[in-house]
Amino acid sequence: MSSYQGRLKGRMPEDDYVKVRANYTDLCEHIKEPVKLSTKLFEKNVFDIDQKEEIQKLFRNAENGRWTAADKLLMYVLSNCGDAYGKFIQCLRELGYREIVNVLENTTNDTRQQQQQQLFKACRHGTLDDIKNMVNIDVNVRDKWDQTPLFDCCGSSVSPVDKIKYLVSHQADINARDSDNSTILHWACMNGTLSTVQYLVDDLHMNVNTTGRYNRTPLFYCCMSSVSPVDKIKYLVSHQADINARDSNNTTILHLACLFSTLSTVQYLVECLHLDLHVKNKGGQTVLDYCRTLDTEQDEKIKYITDQMKLK
Template sequence: MEGGGGAGPACKHHSHGPHQPQARNWHSIHKDQSKIQAAFPLVEDYSSCDIVKATQYGILERCKELVEAGYDVRQPDKENVTLLHWAAINNRLDLVKFYISKGAVVDQLGGDLNSTPLHWAIRQGHLSMVILLLKCGADPTLIDGEGYSSIHLAVVFQHMPIIAYLISKGQSVDTTDFSGQTPLMLSAQKVIGPEPTGFLLKFNPSLSAVDKIQKNTALHWAVTAGNVNAVELLLDAGSNLDIKNVKGDTPLDLAHQIQNRLLIHMLTQEEKMRIRKNSRLLRMLAKYEFFLLLLSSLTLMWAIGYIMDLSSDSWLLKGSLLLFIFFGISLLTRQFVELKNLKYLPAIFMLSSIFWLSMTWFVWFLPDLADTIFQIPFILSVMGLLYYFYKTWRTDPGYIKVSEEERRKSIVTLAEAGHLDFRTFCTSCLVKKPLRSMHCIACNSCTARYDQHCLWTGQCIGVGNHYYFILFLLFLTMVGVWMVYGTLLYWSEHCATTYRQDGAWTYFTQIVSCSPWVLYIFTLVSFHTSWSSLMLIIQLYQIAFLGLTSHERLNLMIQSKCSKHAASLRKTPYNHGCFQNLADFFQCSCFGMFKPNIVDWTKQYTLTFHPAKGKNVHCV
């Protein structure tokens, strides 16, 4: 530990030297200076304190008194540590300003590790001190006694806010240390776990850079350290598997040398997958993966219904055929479809269901409805369903999009304002979060006025497509209602049933034997109609009576359960009354009766109260 002479026994309670590496998350950096200082014991009589102790305790008056009496602020103690170092490590902002105004050298090297005050502040994770020192002219590229620059220290001690601030202020993410290692290499080698490797990858570092001595890439270092999380992240980012180090070893060779079976498997599978991607046939199939999945789903659903409709009474035979087809389709999908596209399976299942529902309507039900007016409503319902599904799926839900320059400017602005924390800043997208926005893990993007990530559309529901989503649910429910009507009419016309005489079970066996396919379709109809109608009711209730999204309502319910004081779902800044809420959501004036509020939620960072709203509201 870097020492400090003259501190006295009382200073044993303080952070005088570098701590062991530990993660500094985004939740902790918004603590104000008063809370930090409150952690230290107060000195009642500071008139006898020497200047080092007074600096560590943050006693500004005593320090000024001693400096005015002639103490040289540039004078190091017996271990070559200056007052500026002690002020920096204890996050004494006022003292740092005072010492620099009195001539302290901002980049003075000192201590056992030959570090600058900036290095000491970074080791402790004091973002506010780092900001101040940089404003005062500190050089972040200087290297300490261990060969690390400022950004390397921030990586080793896992202080992500400081990493983001240094890069945003212009320090290169590919800055090298004394041995030629970049921050990404150092993270992959020294810090076991996904962070800060994953965080650094957001700034587009070089994946092919090598160090000066071993000529290792970041992937080489991750494999050598057995850092499975870092290896996975680097492979996903596209790291080169063929680069050889000074000994002629690839990352896979190193994995064999350390006999790490998991890493060998990961690297081997990645190599095979990349070879497959170079195949012309597979590249062509990759363009049509969605349609391949859709075709597979259509085939599987038809096969299930066809097997159920077989005249054979052997359920063992039918079950065996179903298992054979299921595993065949699964194997085909695993071979030709990437894992990231499997998130569309629920949407594909729903579209396949709609296709076979429509076919059943036209082949089985239409003859019984030839003389009725129910054909046109069903056709219009299906057309509306498909149109609004497409609009929900293809419309931008409200992703927060900023340029690289805007992103870095936002990081600097929030950091210097003391607001670089999870409440106002998305640590995944590296953007300032607008009100009502949320980062979607599935889409890997922040969505404005986020409602949910809907499985049935494979898409986020946000301010851009929420309206289309409501209409999609409405038309899906209507299709289900018409199909239920058609099914009941078909059974009454074509199936001989004795429900009144023999009861429900006999009736069920009779309709199964009458047409297993129609029963199969009825099961699908019941499932889709149930979830769509329930979701439609919940959505309309939230929109009209609460003015909230699903995400906001769930958050408030969780807060209410965890808090002693129950939070009302109705008393929020976004609830303007039933009719005004509907007018705002659908942007409809209702023939001039209402004036919809037009808000760009992708850029709304401050809360504006509706004129009619009271002040007694709950935050969302």
């Protein structure tokens, strides 16, 4: 009979925690018998009876029960301090998981950082197979901008939807926010393809009016995009995106299109969405003022806005 005496709750020591988190997805994939492992951990006083029974229940009843049970098991391991890691390694060895043990024991901070950099690069420029070869890396790791690998997938032009689906199936957090408070939908609207935006909204049910940096909705980012901006704007508008939204500076989407986007984007906003040409932001700046700020089709946009103002 296992004793409860000595079980210590709290985050695992940092060096051990890093090893498990760096290989988290790989562990979930390769722990084929989470029930047996949970029993071993119970016997070694790492788990209590409730934790062991919850893992058994998940294994029997949850969708994708083995993976779900393994995921829960690892979360419980990480929340045990003391010698939980050493006992976890011992249990893995006893159940024949020698390859996993070798990977864990040979993981260093440098190795982890290199793997993380490779994952971000693969998400942005690589194929789905490139990512599948890196399943041992934490899919919710953050870069210096506090972005997760999903952000890079959403800005990719190489099979972005397939890569997003894969990471989401491995528990990637679709609600993550970066240091600018942007979501993956903001990022896709700025840098990604129409199909990426469609997948995030249609399949992942992301909010088309969620606000990020400067209180801007995804529509603002479409109007700053160089990747199919009009198609993405049309799509979001068809899904009830608010075309009259204002950011924290009282700027409209037409202001930003005049600043960053092409003439065709400005034309669509004016002629199809009938946005106000005379609107001003908090600083009193008009859309024509924004046209004069950057060089992107500057003369063409100035002429178009000026001509439209004469007609209205």
